[in-house]
Amino acid sequence: MKNIILNINKAFDHRIRLGIMSVLMVNEYADFKTLKELLGVTDGNLASHTKALEKVEFISVEKQFIGRKPNTKYVATALGKAEFKKHINALEKLIKNK
Amino acid sequence: MSTEEYLKDISEIKNLMNKSSRFISLSGLSGIFAGIYALIGAGFAYWLVNTYSSGKLYLTGDIFTLILLDLVLVFVLSVTTAIFLTTQKAKKNGEAYWDATTKKLITSFLIPLIAGGLYIFIILSQGKYGQTGALMLIFYGIALYNASKHTLSYVKYLAFTEIILGLISAIYPGLGFWFWVIGFGFMHILYGSLMYFEYERK
Numbered sequence: 647m648k649n650i651i652l653n654i655n656k657a658f659d660h661r662i663r664l665g666i667m668s669v670l671m672v673n674e675y676a677d678f679k680t681l682k683e684l685l686g687v688t689d690g691n692l693a694s695h696t697k698a699l700e701k702v703e704f705i706s707v708e709k710q711f712i713g714r715k716p717n718t719k720y721v722a723t724a725l726g727k728a729e730f731k732k733h734i735n736a737l738e739k740l741i742k743n744k
Numbered sequence: 745m746s747t748e749e750y751l752k753d754i755s756e757i758k759n760l761m762n763k764s765s766r767f768i769s770l771s772g773l774s775g776i777f778a779g780i781y782a783l784i785g786a787g788f789a790y791w792l793v794n795t796y797s798s799g800k801l802y803l804t805g806d807i808f809t810l811i812l813l814d815l816v817l818v819f820v821l822s823v824t825t826a827i828f829l830t831t832q833k834a835k836k837n838g839e840a841y842w843d844a845t846t847k848k849l850i851t852s853f854l855i856p857l858i859a860g861g862l863y864i865f866i867i868l869s870q871g872k873y874g875q876t877g878a879l880m881l882i883f884y885g886i887a888l889y890n891a892s893k894h895t896l897s898y899v900k901y902l903a904f905t906e907i908i909l910g911l912i913s914a915i916y917p918g919l920g921f922w923f924w925v926i927g928f929g930f931m932h933i934l935y936g937s938l939m940y941f942e943y944e945r946k
Contacts, residue, residue: 664753668760673844676764680844684764734757737750 655733657702662687662695667730670705670722678718696720704729767845767895769834771826772944775902775936778822782928785818786921803873818928833944845894853891856883877920881910881927896943902935 658664665685669676676684682692699705704726708719722730762768789811793800797807834841860883864876885906892900906927913923 661753661756664757665760668757669764672761672765676844680764683840683843684760734754737754741747741750741754 655729657699657704658730658733660695662691663699666692666695666699666720667704667722667726670720671727671730675708675719675721677720681720699726763839765845765894767834767839767841767849768943769830769837769839769841770895770899770939771829771833772898772936772939772941774822774826774829775932775939777825777829777936779929779932779934779936781818781821781825782932783925783930785814786925786929789814790921801873803868803871849891849894852894853887855887856890857887860884860887874917875914875920877924878910878914878917881906881913881923884927885910896939898935898939898942902931905931905935 658667662685666681669681669684678692678696681696682689685692687695696705696707700707703723706721706723708721710717710719792807792810792814801811802808831841840846860879863883864879867873867879868876885903885908888899888903888906892903909923909927909931913920913927916923
């Protein structure tokens, strides 16, 4: 039981962060607008959660211009993917144990 | 957190993974229509060849041009109906019908399809037409399989069916027309109905 709790990652301790990672697990990348629409959150809210995930290096950020418009792409890092898998496994075990 | 909350997390994760990578509003009804258009088109071609060309199709002349037009018409009608019904369904479901997922769906479908279509035109212009029906089925199957990653899994089963029919048809070139009728006509109606009854009729 203790081990399972250890694998529950603090960085994913929020619905929106979990949501961002879910989308990035199955897509090569996602831009800010796509994430915003999928998760139904405000700009500021999404920005603060992507920053948190960026800080622990679970996602990487690519900024570029499409024409004159700035475009921000998010990609899950190998570390982020591994941690997310561990987190999901832990969640599933917690559910089964109860 | 309670077990219920964890369960809710997991189901939300699954939902987001599907929503962000698969377009689920593809209309089954449009498959049924495509099948019906294909059957009408094939019926017209059959009648044309048997009435005006004594059962044989030559690669030159008006009959061949008419059959090509017939094929193009079936294709255009099917695509138009599919776009119309699918956007309607997406609107009803509140799903975006022009986003990263649908763009991926369309490009992954069109690239093998266009390559195959051009290839068929090239070999037709070289006078090799025995395998046309088989090639259409195989390339269409490959295009569907490629697109199926981004949409409902029925598309994948239809893809396997078309590829298998295409390969069998290649063994019996004389029966190409009938395999075409089964693959593009009846199979569209069958899989379209399965999708329709599972996802649309409520």
